[in-house]
Amino acid sequence: MLYVVLAVFILLGLGTFFVAMRGGPRGASDSLHVEGGMGEHLVTLGIVALVVFGLAVPAFVLADNGDHKASVAVGGVRLTKDEIKGRELFAHACTVCHTLAAVKSVGRIGPNLDVLLPTIPTLEQRKAFVLSTILEGPALGKGNMPADLYVGKEAEDVAEFVAAVAGH
Ligand code: HEC
Structure with a gap:
């Protein structure tokens, strides 16, 4: 589970980096050969989705950990x-x-x-x-x-x- 989350994070990071390197949404849409406003909107939407997801995933992981850590002993036994x-x-x-x-x-x-x-x-x-x-x-x-x-x-x-x- 944790590795999947980490992998997603790394991909998100790379995606954001790529977009940033290409000079933001406009640059990214240029480099993706998308014409006009529509493509730009799509890229912006994509970035918003990345950011939301980037916040949601760690929040989920933190909440998940907080819930489990105390009640799972070494060896995976769930404690009352x-x-x-x-x-x-x-x-x-x-x-x-x-x-x-x-x-x-x-x-x-x-x-x-x-x-x-x-x-x-x-x-x-x-x-x-x-x-x-x-x-x-x-x-x-x-x-x-x-x-x-x-x-x-x-x-x-x-x-x-x-x-x-x-x-x-
Ligand atoms: C100062 C050391 C010490 C502490 C502190 C201690 N024990 Fe022990 N315990 C022993 C010794 C020595 C034996 C073996 C006694 C024997 O074989 O007669 C033992 C035996 C036991 C046994 C096996 C009993 C048997 O009949 O074979 C259990 C179960 C046990 N302890 C649980 C605990 C628990 C739970 C605690 C904490 C509340 C605790 N012990 C604290 C020294 C300690």
Whole structure:
């Protein structure tokens, strides 16, 4: 998508440059061998269309990006509002110790969650596993993961986020 837009832009730029080099609309119509006022109007119309399109396309791309960036995690997973919150919380408290590609973290004190989570079959089970880890500590009880980094809704948001993105 982005490359298509870039290609269109480059073509628009070249077109405008060509017209400018030929001395504006009149020059362009001359060089296109179009006679009289009609051709000039057409060229002017073309330039107006180029300008409008040139403004519309970047506006569209900007709006498009603004809408998507926040809700698409690395790996292309679309996040819910809760998961976006969970990503924020995870980035704040969990990344020092855990690797998770979706937040580009490379912690090595705890297990790599991109490797560990996919060994659990369903999304629901993954979420429950992360949630119980946050609330009650790791199942094996060794290691030194701090207890209760989050509780309640925050713990759930983190668990939902990790379950959704781990391994992607
Ligand atoms: C200070 C380092 C540290 C922080 C911060 C930390 N963890 Fe851990 N985590 C660990 C360690 C160490 C283990 C492995 C413990 C074990 O195997 O007994 C672990 C294990 C886990 C496990 C696997 C549990 C299991 O039973 O195997 C999950 C899931 C997890 N952490 C999620 C999180 C989340 C989510 C956060 C943020 C709320 C977090 N961790 C913050 C160190 C940390």
